Amino acid sequence: MKHTDRVVLELPDWMERFVRDWMHPLVTVEQRMALAVALSSENVAQGSGGPFGAIIVRESDSMLLGAGVNTVTRSCISLAHAEMVAISMAQANLGGWDLGAAGAVQLVTSCEPCAMCYGAVPWSGVQGLAWGARREDAEAAGFDEGYKPEDWCEALQRRGIATRGDVLRAQAAAVLEHYGHSGGTIYHPESP
Amino acid sequence: MKHTDRVVLELPDWMERFVRDWMHPLVTVEQRMALAVALSSENVAQGSGGPFGAIIVRESDSMLLGAGVNTVTRSCISLAHAEMVAISMAQANLGGWDLGAAGAVQLVTSCEPCAMCYGAVPWSGVQGLAWGARREDAEAAGFDEGYKPEDWCEALQRRGIATRGDVLRAQAAAVLEHYGHSGGTIYHPESP
Numbered sequence A, B: 001m002k003h004t005d006r007v008v009l010e011l012p013d014w015m016e017r018f019v020r021d022w023m024h025p026l027v028t029v030e031q032r033m034a035l036a037v038a039l040s041s042e043n044v045a046q047g048s049g050g051p052f053g054a055i056i057v058r059e060s061d062s063m064l065l066g067a068g069v070n071t072v073t074r075s076c077i078s079l080a081h082a083e084m085v086a087i088s089m090a091q092a093n094l095g096g097w098d099l100g101a102a103g104a105v106q107l108v109t110s111c112e113p114c115a116m117c118y119g120a121v122p123w124s125g126v127q128g129l130a131w132g133a134r135r136e137d138a139e140a141a142g143f144d145e146g147y148k149p150e151d152w153c154e155a156l157q158r159r160g161i162a163t164r165g166d167v168l169r170a171q172a173a174a175v176l177e178h179y180g181h182s183g184g185t186i187y188h189p190e191s192p
Helices: A014-020 A029-045 A082-094 A115-124 A135-140 A152-158 A169-181 B014-020 B029-045 B082-094 B115-124 B135-140 B152-158 B169-181
Strands: A006-010 A053-058 A064-069 A105-111 A128-133 A162-164 B006-010 B053-058 B064-069 B105-111 B128-133 B162-164
Touching: A006 A082, A006 B082, A014 A029, A014 A064, A029 A053, A029 A064, A029 A082, A029 A105, A029 A128, A029 A169, A053 A082, A064 A082, A082 A105, A082 A115, A082 B006, A105 A115, A105 A135, A105 A169, A115 A152, A115 B115, A128 A169, A135 A169, A152 A162, B006 B082, B014 B029, B014 B064, B029 B053, B029 B064, B029 B082, B029 B105, B029 B128, B029 B169, B053 B082, B064 B082, B082 B105, B082 B115, B105 B115, B105 B135, B105 B169, B115 B152, B128 B169, B135 B169, B152 B162
Parallel strands: A105 A128, A128 A162, B105 B128, B128 B162
Antiparallel strands: A006 B006, A053 A064, A053 A105, B053 B064, B053 B105
């Protein structure tokens, strides 16, 4: 078998323009979540992946440092969850693996992070995490969220990472519900 | 700020030849671990990243499907842990996000997975996970392993993923200990 030595995480073509044309400010967490949820919805509408979107915003000037959508099926890479893609894009944009090195940044994601994305949060350098839909909203749509510690929020807070859930939950959950009802692809290995 | 639309996870140049020249079979878990540990050690010797290596092996024919080393500092991407790189390379080699789709595969990693890599295991499709050094060996060398559920092994087993620790632990831990003593870079954001 021929082995590759590189894997590319790529944003869908529509994203650059979608984000550039987004006219709303990103000052409040609700304003930020509106973009994350819009990305989750547009990703499904464009057929480029699952109903999840995430952004990274710098607190000091509300600048968007990076954005991501779920590209698991498109990239054939299981780690390409929206949060992981957003974190990686922001790190590439800043040229460093510690997003907090030049001031506090917030990760805003349309859905509560799964076990992998939760674990990735401290390594990214973000100082804040906000999510829209709850894990039960994702599970109701057929997604598997994995198994996190019961006190995962407190664990992040002990590391100095502020957490806030239920931001625009109804809007975020509606995207998941629509996806579940329309028979969208659920892309994780079946448990035996 | 100019935004990128792609992030590349790349193996160090030395890896292709190192893996190709590896003459030992990969039938037993100890034989597999010997390669994972050799990668962890060579990654430090080559100056291409932290002391962690991982491989993905197909059970039916012991074929190597992918390999990874920690490339966080080199790639400036915090998710580029050895396990994540190995999983992604194997998925790229097979052309699909479910590594178990064509028969059981095992992820063999030189060190107990951190909270992120633990969470990534079920999404990858592997049916087995083996590790060498324990989290306390990594922590003794200065690394942060994150906060996993107490019963993380049982949680993986409930999903049909076999787990086995302490495989060549002494050899794997020795690489970490040497790295710690030699003042190697520890690349995660400082907790406040």
